[in-house]
Amino acid sequence: MAKLYVNPGNPKSKINRELYGNFSEHLGRCIYEGLYVGEDSPIPNTNGMRNDVVSALKEMGLPVLRWPGGCFADEYHWMDGIGPKESRKKIVNTHWGGVVEDNSFGTHEFMELCRQIGCKTYINGNVGSGTVREMSEWVEYMTFSGVSPMADLRTKNGHEEPYTVNYFGVGNENWGCGGNMRAEYYADEYRRYQTYVRNYYNDKKIYKIACGPNSGDFNWTDTLMKVAGRYMDGLSLHYYTVPGDTWEHKGSATEFDEKEYFVTLRKAYYMEELILRHGAIMDRYDPKKKVGLIIDEWGTWFDVEPGTNPGFLYQQNTMRDAMVAAINLNLFNKHSDRVKMANIAQLVNVLQAVILTEGEKMLLTPTYHVFKMFRGHQDATLLESSLATEEIGMEKDKIPNLTESVSRAEDGTLTLTLANLSLDTAYPIETVFAEGTPECVSGTILTGAMNAHNTFDAPETVRTADFTEAVLDNGAIRFTIPACSVVSLHINMK
Ligand code: AHR
Numbered sequence: 395m396a397k398l399y400v401n402p403g404n405p406k407s408k409i410n411r412e413l414y415g416n417f418s419e420h421l422g423r424c425i426y427e428g429l430y431v432g433e434d435s436p437i438p439n440t441n442g443m444r445n446d447v448v449s450a451l452k453e454m455g456l457p458v459l460r461w462p463g464g465c466f467a468d469e470y471h472w473m474d475g476i477g478p479k480e481s482r483k484k485i486v487n488t489h490w491g492g493v494v495e496d497n498s499f500g501t502h503e504f505m506e507l508c509r510q511i512g513c514k515t516y517i518n519g520n521v522g523s524g525t526v527r528e529m530s531e532w533v534e535y536m537t538f539s540g541v542s543p544m545a546d547l548r549t550k551n552g553h554e555e556p557y558t559v560n561y562f563g564v565g566n567e568n569w570g571c572g573g574n575m576r577a578e579y580y581a582d583e584y585r586r587y588q589t590y591v592r593n594y595y596n597d598k599k600i601y602k603i604a605c606g607p608n609s610g611d612f613n614w615t616d617t618l619m620k621v622a623g624r625y626m627d628g629l630s631l632h633y634y635t636v637p638g639d640t641w642e643h644k645g646s647a648t649e650f651d652e653k654e655y656f657v658t659l660r661k662a663y664y665m666e667e668l669i670l671r672h673g674a675i676m677d678r679y680d681p682k683k684k685v686g687l688i689i690d691e692w693g694t695w696f697d698v699e700p701g702t703n704p705g706f707l708y709q710q711n712t713m714r715d716a717m718v719a720a721i722n723l724n725l726f727n728k729h730s731d732r733v734k735m736a737n738i739a740q741l742v743n744v745l746q747a748v749i750l751t752e753g754e755k756m757l758l759t760p761t762y763h764v765f766k767m768f769r770g771h772q773d774a775t776l777l778e779s780s781l782a783t784e785e786i787g788m789e790k791d792k793i794p795n796l797t798e799s800v801s802r803a804e805d806g807t808l809t810l811t812l813a814n815l816s817l818d819t820a821y822p823i824e825t826v827f828a829e830g831t832p833e834c835v836s837g838t839i840l841t842g843a844m845n846a847h848n849t850f851d852a853p854e855t856v857r858t859a860d861f862t863e864a865v866l867d868n869g870a871i872r873f874t875i876p877a878c879s880v881v882s883l884h885i886n887m888k
Pocket of ligand 1: 419466566739
């Protein structure tokens with residue numbers, strides 16, 4: 395019997411709803427086909443946005459969306475994507491597949507998408523190939539409400555009211571595709587560019603995010619915090635879970651054995667070390683944790699599906715991805731004192747997507763279900779909890795068998811999310827409370843074989859079910875969690 399201790403008397407940090415954010419880039423079929431099909435499409439849409447996808451994202455509770463990249467952001471010139479569609483520039487998407495980008499999805503369309511979903515906006519600006527003036531004018535175009543050249547242009551393009559920009563990224567991966575800069579150089583550039591990301595409204599300040607490290611580049615974090623820490627609200631971190639040892643052989647999304655399953659989960663757990671080590675460096679410069687760690691690209695990265703464009707990064711999504719999602723989301727909750735936003739890559743049809751589409755068809759991936767099951771954590775307060783785990787896995791790929799986190803919402807409801815990463819062992823769990831008594835419990839489960847996934851012919855192979863196993867027993871909650879499954883419980887306390 396594994397004991398899970400929960401202490402409702404020890405509330406910890408707030409779990410920002412933005413930890414459940416997502417990322418959409420002009421890459422493959424994410425924006426075009428996945429989200430935006432245009433007003434004239436036979437696929438049901440509202441102002442060009444797919445109705446089926448928007449409604450699924452609302453149900454999942456998507457809180458914030460990052461756009462337009464990724465590597466695309468540092469090649470994107472926002473003026474190409476405004477004004478009458480027929481006169482927008484057609485360009486080559488050099489980074490992703492060399493396809494024609496007709497710019498029919500631009501600033502106004504992104505804002506309309508976020509309006510329909512009801513989520514916050516995270517715009518990523520161009521430092522690598524853009525100018526300070528260009529970035530500054532984009533912010534003015536989107537957010538200024540008075541008389542100015544950019545506000546007038548926005549009005550001329552059909553939107554008199556200013557838009558809300560909640561988050562603004564000053565460049566993306568500037569150590570790589572965003573200009574191959576050195577940390578010292580970028581830190582100075584960040585200071586300069588962010589100066590002109592003006593706050594045109596008093597009540598809603600733009601949260602400015604500096605480009606942070608690639609995975610374990612601790613020197614980058616140290617330099618950025620030292621040189622530019624006081625000019626930023628957030629520092630990003632990018633880390634992908636790639637089972638293979640080389641980019642040429644990352645591993646298949648669906649064809650893998652037990653060894654590769656455990657390699658993948660071990661690599662997913664590396665996220666905790668990254669949060670702790672980057673967090674420790676940030677603590678040295680920012681002990682009050684004013685600067686958020688913004689994990690705005692994370693998730694699995696496998697070989698593309700056979701026969702698809704290698705530049706489109708289209709991959710399937712299995713129960714293994716569900717486990718990676720559960721590990722990461724529980725970690726983000728547990729470290730929500732420093733981690734203030736996270737954006738899985740990417741929303742639709744790219745990398746660890748929550749939704750896949752094919753023509754008019756749409757399916758929800760196992761990762762989608764995990765995000766929806768964890769929804770109760772959004773804006774809740776993390777509670778102290780601990781669980782005795784045991785080591786499982788193969789050879790050097792050892793991981794804890796269980797991962798969990800517990801939070802309390804404003805209305806007092808507790809959400810407990812737990813994943814059993816074992817492929818063959820179910821574990822009995824006894825949840826005990828240091829304070830208070832559970833009055834009623836209900837739950838949801840997602841379970842299946844490690845490579846189970848949904849296809850357009852069988853879209854409901856992996857889906858959630860009610861979890862009725864959890865019973866109240868003398869102030870505790872008992873249940874058995876099956877192998878390879880994710881469970882979420884909603885608990886009302888007396
Ligand atoms: O998400 C795909 C790519 O991964 C992004 O464009 C880039 O920022 C990262 O390297």
